[in-house]
Amino acid sequence: MIFKRLREDIDSFIARDPAARSRFEVAFLYPGFHAIVVYRVAHWLWTKDLRLLGRWLSQTARLLTGIEIHPGATIGRRFFIDHGNGVVIGETSHIGDDVTLYQTVTLGGISPSVDSHKQIDVKRHPTLEDGVIVGSGAQVLGPITVGRDARIGANAVVTRDVPPGVTAVGIPARVVMPRDREHAKDFVAYGTPSDGCPDPMLKTIENLRAQVGALMERIDELENEAEEVHKGRGAKKKAVNSGGDA
Ligand SMILES: CC(C)(COP(=O)(O)OP(=O)(O)OC[C@H]1O[C@@H](n2cnc3c(N)ncnc32)[C@H](O)[C@@H]1OP(=O)(O)O)[C@@H](O)C(=O)NCCC(=O)NCCS
Structure with a gap:
Protein backbone atom coordinates (compact mmCIF):
# COMPACT_ATOMS: atom_id res chain seq x y z
CA MET A 1 0.00 0.00 0.00
CA ILE A 2 2.65 2.53 1.09
CA PHE A 3 4.83 1.61 -1.93
CA LYS A 4 1.86 2.04 -4.26
CA ARG A 5 1.30 5.51 -2.80
CA LEU A 6 4.99 6.42 -3.15
CA ARG A 7 4.98 5.22 -6.74
CA GLU A 8 1.97 7.46 -7.36
CA ASP A 9 3.87 10.36 -5.79
CA ILE A 10 6.86 9.71 -8.08
CA ASP A 11 4.61 9.51 -11.14
CA SER A 12 3.03 12.83 -10.21
CA PHE A 13 6.52 14.42 -10.23
CA ILE A 14 7.14 13.05 -13.72
CA ALA A 15 3.73 14.19 -14.93
CA ARG A 16 4.08 17.72 -13.55
CA ASP A 17 7.76 18.58 -13.86
CA PRO A 18 8.82 19.01 -17.51
CA ALA A 19 12.43 18.39 -16.36
CA ALA A 20 11.78 15.01 -14.67
CA ARG A 21 12.75 12.15 -16.98
CA SER A 22 12.53 8.94 -14.97
CA ARG A 23 11.32 7.45 -11.69
CA PHE A 24 14.95 6.76 -10.77
CA GLU A 25 15.84 10.43 -11.22
CA VAL A 26 12.90 11.55 -9.06
CA ALA A 27 13.58 8.95 -6.34
CA PHE A 28 17.25 9.91 -6.01
CA LEU A 29 17.45 13.58 -6.87
CA TYR A 30 14.23 15.32 -5.87
CA PRO A 31 14.21 16.84 -2.34
CA GLY A 32 10.44 17.37 -2.69
CA PHE A 33 9.99 13.63 -3.05
CA HIS A 34 12.35 12.85 -0.15
CA ALA A 35 10.40 15.26 2.08
CA ILE A 36 7.12 13.57 1.15
CA VAL A 37 8.48 10.08 1.88
CA VAL A 38 9.69 11.17 5.31
CA TYR A 39 6.42 13.05 5.94
CA ARG A 40 4.38 9.88 5.23
CA VAL A 41 6.38 7.97 7.87
CA ALA A 42 6.40 10.89 10.36
CA HIS A 43 2.64 11.35 9.94
CA TRP A 44 2.07 7.65 10.62
CA LEU A 45 4.12 7.98 13.84
CA TRP A 46 2.11 11.10 14.75
CA THR A 47 -1.19 9.28 14.37
CA LYS A 48 0.16 6.46 16.57
CA ASP A 49 0.89 9.05 19.29
CA LEU A 50 4.67 8.79 18.76
CA ARG A 51 4.69 12.54 18.31
CA LEU A 52 8.20 13.38 19.45
CA LEU A 53 9.64 10.76 17.09
CA GLY A 54 7.45 12.12 14.29
CA ARG A 55 8.68 15.64 14.91
CA TRP A 56 12.30 14.47 15.10
CA LEU A 57 11.93 12.78 11.71
CA SER A 58 10.31 15.85 10.20
CA GLN A 59 13.08 18.13 11.49
CA THR A 60 15.72 15.74 10.15
CA ALA A 61 14.03 15.93 6.75
CA ARG A 62 14.04 19.73 7.01
CA LEU A 63 17.82 19.68 7.61
CA LEU A 64 18.33 17.49 4.55
CA THR A 65 15.80 18.98 2.13
CA GLY A 66 15.05 22.52 3.34
CA ILE A 67 11.35 21.54 3.39
CA GLU A 68 9.49 21.57 6.70
CA ILE A 69 6.29 19.55 6.83
CA HIS A 70 4.74 19.20 10.25
CA PRO A 71 3.82 15.54 10.84
CA GLY A 72 0.38 16.61 12.08
CA ALA A 73 -0.53 18.06 8.65
CA THR A 74 -2.88 16.00 6.48
CA ILE A 75 -1.73 15.52 2.89
CA GLY A 76 -3.58 13.71 0.11
CA ARG A 77 -2.34 11.64 -2.80
CA ARG A 78 -0.03 12.63 -5.65
CA PHE A 79 1.38 15.63 -3.80
CA PHE A 80 4.09 17.48 -5.74
CA ILE A 81 6.64 19.92 -4.28
CA ASP A 82 8.85 21.36 -7.02
CA HIS A 83 12.36 22.53 -6.04
CA GLY A 84 11.10 22.72 -2.48
CA ASN A 85 13.63 24.77 -0.58
CA GLY A 86 11.94 26.98 2.01
CA VAL A 87 8.53 25.29 1.89
CA VAL A 88 6.81 25.30 5.30
CA ILE A 89 3.60 23.35 5.96
CA GLY A 90 2.01 23.96 9.35
CA GLU A 91 0.55 21.45 11.75
CA THR A 92 -3.17 21.88 11.00
CA SER A 93 -2.82 22.30 7.24
CA HIS A 94 -5.06 20.10 5.16
CA ILE A 95 -3.97 19.34 1.60
CA GLY A 96 -6.17 17.47 -0.87
CA ASP A 97 -5.16 15.25 -3.79
CA ASP A 98 -3.06 16.39 -6.78
CA VAL A 99 -1.87 19.59 -5.12
CA THR A 100 1.33 21.34 -6.30
CA LEU A 101 3.57 23.68 -4.32
CA TYR A 102 6.63 25.50 -5.63
CA GLN A 103 9.62 26.63 -3.58
CA THR A 104 9.35 28.94 -0.54
CA VAL A 105 5.59 28.51 -0.15
CA THR A 106 4.28 28.85 3.40
CA LEU A 107 1.05 27.30 4.60
CA GLY A 108 1.15 29.09 7.90
CA GLY A 109 -0.80 30.56 10.75
CA ILE A 110 -1.52 34.22 11.37
CA SER A 111 -0.69 35.89 14.70
CA PRO A 112 -2.03 33.52 17.32
CA SER A 113 -4.95 34.95 19.24
CA VAL A 114 -4.95 34.62 22.99
CA ASP A 115 -7.73 32.02 22.69
CA SER A 116 -6.09 29.76 20.13
CA HIS A 117 -2.53 30.06 21.39
CA LYS A 118 -1.37 26.75 22.83
CA GLN A 119 -4.78 25.17 22.33
CA ILE A 120 -4.37 21.75 20.84
CA ASP A 121 -6.27 20.87 17.66
CA VAL A 122 -7.39 24.42 16.86
CA LYS A 123 -7.28 24.83 13.09
CA ARG A 124 -4.68 27.54 12.46
CA HIS A 125 -3.46 26.68 8.98
CA PRO A 126 -5.01 26.62 5.50
CA THR A 127 -6.93 23.94 3.64
CA LEU A 128 -5.99 23.43 0.00
CA GLU A 129 -8.61 21.48 -1.92
CA ASP A 130 -7.83 19.02 -4.72
CA GLY A 131 -5.80 20.25 -7.70
CA VAL A 132 -4.64 23.56 -6.18
CA ILE A 133 -1.36 25.04 -7.48
CA VAL A 134 0.57 27.49 -5.30
CA GLY A 135 3.29 29.55 -7.04
CA SER A 136 6.74 30.12 -5.61
CA GLY A 137 7.03 32.41 -2.61
CA ALA A 138 3.29 32.54 -1.95
CA GLN A 139 2.18 32.82 1.66
CA VAL A 140 -1.18 31.22 2.43
CA LEU A 141 -2.05 32.17 5.97
CA GLY A 142 -4.72 31.29 8.49
CA PRO A 143 -7.52 28.71 8.63
CA ILE A 144 -8.80 29.62 5.18
CA THR A 145 -9.82 27.40 2.24
CA VAL A 146 -8.36 27.56 -1.25
CA GLY A 147 -10.99 25.99 -3.49
CA ARG A 148 -10.53 23.09 -5.85
CA ASP A 149 -8.30 23.76 -8.89
CA ALA A 150 -7.57 27.35 -7.83
CA ARG A 151 -4.15 28.82 -8.68
CA ILE A 152 -2.21 31.13 -6.40
CA GLY A 153 0.31 33.36 -8.19
CA ALA A 154 3.97 33.54 -7.26
CA ASN A 155 4.60 35.76 -4.20
CA ALA A 156 0.92 36.26 -3.41
CA VAL A 157 -0.17 36.69 0.19
CA VAL A 158 -3.51 34.97 0.75
CA THR A 159 -5.43 35.57 3.97
CA ARG A 160 -9.01 34.98 2.78
CA ASP A 161 -10.86 32.07 1.20
CA VAL A 162 -10.21 31.61 -2.51
CA PRO A 163 -13.14 30.26 -4.58
CA PRO A 164 -12.67 27.08 -6.63
CA GLY A 165 -11.12 27.34 -10.08
CA VAL A 166 -9.92 30.95 -9.97
CA THR A 167 -6.49 32.56 -10.15
CA ALA A 168 -5.52 34.79 -7.21
CA VAL A 169 -2.43 37.05 -7.31
CA GLY A 170 -0.82 39.92 -5.42
CA ILE A 171 -0.71 41.29 -1.88
CA PRO A 172 -3.32 40.95 -0.56
CA ALA A 173 -4.31 38.31 -3.09
CA ARG A 174 -7.18 39.19 -5.43
CA VAL A 175 -8.93 37.08 -8.01
CA VAL A 176 -7.81 38.08 -11.50
CA MET A 177 -10.00 35.91 -13.70
CA PRO A 178 -12.38 32.96 -13.44
CA ARG A 179 -10.69 29.72 -14.42
CA ASP A 180 -11.93 27.95 -17.51
CA ARG A 181 -13.36 24.67 -16.15
CA GLU A 182 -12.19 22.67 -19.17
CA HIS A 183 -8.68 23.99 -18.76
CA ALA A 184 -8.69 23.43 -14.99
CA LYS A 185 -9.12 19.69 -15.48
CA ASP A 186 -5.52 19.38 -16.63
CA PHE A 187 -2.37 20.24 -14.77
CA VAL A 188 -0.37 23.03 -16.39
CA ALA A 189 3.26 23.36 -15.31
CA TYR A 190 3.82 26.58 -13.33
CA GLY A 191 0.04 27.11 -13.31
CA THR A 192 0.37 29.07 -16.52
CA PRO A 193 -1.91 28.04 -19.33
CA SER A 194 -0.29 27.61 -22.71
C1 LIG B 1 -0.86 33.34 -11.52
C2 LIG B 1 -0.37 32.38 -12.60
C3 LIG B 1 -0.72 30.97 -12.16
C4 LIG B 1 -0.94 32.70 -13.98
O1 LIG B 1 -2.31 32.54 -14.00
P1 LIG B 1 -3.16 32.88 -15.32
O2 LIG B 1 -4.52 32.38 -15.05
O3 LIG B 1 -2.44 32.41 -16.52
O4 LIG B 1 -3.15 34.45 -15.29
P2 LIG B 1 -2.52 35.45 -16.37
O5 LIG B 1 -1.12 35.10 -16.67
O6 LIG B 1 -3.50 35.57 -17.48
O7 LIG B 1 -2.50 36.81 -15.54
C5 LIG B 1 -3.67 37.49 -15.18
C6 LIG B 1 -3.26 38.80 -14.53
O8 LIG B 1 -2.55 38.55 -13.31
C7 LIG B 1 -1.23 39.11 -13.36
N1 LIG B 1 -0.33 38.15 -12.70
C8 LIG B 1 -0.04 36.89 -13.09
N2 LIG B 1 0.77 36.31 -12.20
C9 LIG B 1 0.99 37.23 -11.23
C10 LIG B 1 1.73 37.21 -10.04
N3 LIG B 1 2.39 36.12 -9.64
N4 LIG B 1 1.72 38.32 -9.25
C11 LIG B 1 1.05 39.44 -9.63
N5 LIG B 1 0.31 39.51 -10.77
C12 LIG B 1 0.29 38.42 -11.55
C13 LIG B 1 -0.93 39.27 -14.83
O9 LIG B 1 0.01 40.27 -15.06
C14 LIG B 1 -2.28 39.61 -15.37
O10 LIG B 1 -2.55 40.96 -15.06
P3 LIG B 1 -3.30 41.91 -16.13
O11 LIG B 1 -4.66 41.29 -16.33
O12 LIG B 1 -3.35 43.25 -15.44
O13 LIG B 1 -2.44 41.87 -17.35
C15 LIG B 1 1.13 32.54 -12.85
O14 LIG B 1 1.41 33.86 -13.27
C16 LIG B 1 2.00 32.20 -11.65
O15 LIG B 1 2.31 33.06 -10.82
N6 LIG B 1 2.43 30.91 -11.61
C17 LIG B 1 3.35 30.40 -10.65
C18 LIG B 1 4.66 30.14 -11.35
C19 LIG B 1 5.74 29.70 -10.43
O16 LIG B 1 5.66 29.74 -9.23
N7 LIG B 1 6.80 29.26 -11.02
C20 LIG B 1 7.92 28.75 -10.33
C21 LIG B 1 8.60 27.80 -11.24
S1 LIG B 1 10.15 27.35 -10.61
Missing part, protein backbone atom coordinates in the same frame (compact mmCIF):
# COMPACT_ATOMS: atom_id res chain seq x y z
CA ASP A 195 -2.15 27.14 -25.96
CA GLY A 196 -2.02 23.38 -25.57
CA CYS A 197 1.51 22.95 -26.92
CA PRO A 198 3.93 22.52 -24.02
CA ASP A 199 7.03 21.74 -26.13
CA PRO A 200 8.80 25.03 -27.06
CA MET A 201 10.51 23.48 -30.13
CA LEU A 202 7.22 22.16 -31.41
CA LYS A 203 5.63 25.51 -30.69
CA THR A 204 8.35 27.31 -32.74
CA ILE A 205 7.89 24.90 -35.64
CA GLU A 206 4.11 25.35 -35.50
CA ASN A 207 4.58 29.16 -35.57
CA LEU A 208 6.96 28.90 -38.54
CA ARG A 209 4.53 26.64 -40.40
CA ALA A 210 1.73 29.11 -39.76
CA GLN A 211 3.91 31.97 -41.07
CA VAL A 212 4.95 30.02 -44.16
CA GLY A 213 1.26 29.19 -44.81
CA ALA A 214 0.34 32.89 -44.52
CA LEU A 215 3.19 33.88 -46.88
CA MET A 216 2.12 31.27 -49.46
CA GLU A 217 -1.43 32.63 -49.35
CA ARG A 218 -0.11 36.17 -49.83
CA ILE A 219 2.04 35.07 -52.78
CA ASP A 220 -1.02 33.41 -54.39
CA GLU A 221 -2.98 36.64 -53.91
CA LEU A 222 -0.20 38.75 -55.45
CA GLU A 223 0.14 36.34 -58.37
CA ASN A 224 -3.61 36.57 -59.01
CA GLU A 225 -3.47 40.36 -58.80
CA ALA A 226 -0.48 40.44 -61.20
CA GLU A 227 -2.36 38.18 -63.60
CA GLU A 228 -5.41 40.45 -63.45
CA VAL A 229 -3.25 43.52 -64.12
CA HIS A 230 -1.52 41.70 -66.97
CA LYS A 231 -4.86 40.67 -68.47
CA GLY A 232 -6.15 44.26 -68.10
CA ARG A 233 -3.11 45.69 -69.84
CA GLY A 234 -3.47 43.11 -72.67
CA ALA A 235 -7.13 44.05 -73.17
CA LYS A 236 -6.28 47.78 -73.17
CA LYS A 237 -3.52 47.26 -75.75
CA LYS A 238 -5.90 45.27 -77.95
CA ALA A 239 -8.54 48.00 -77.69
CA VAL A 240 -5.99 50.71 -78.60
CA ASN A 241 -4.74 48.62 -81.53
CA SER A 242 -8.24 47.90 -82.81
CA GLY A 243 -9.08 51.65 -82.38
CA GLY A 244 -6.03 52.54 -84.48
CA ASP A 245 -7.03 50.14 -87.25
CA ALA A 246 -10.45 51.77 -87.49
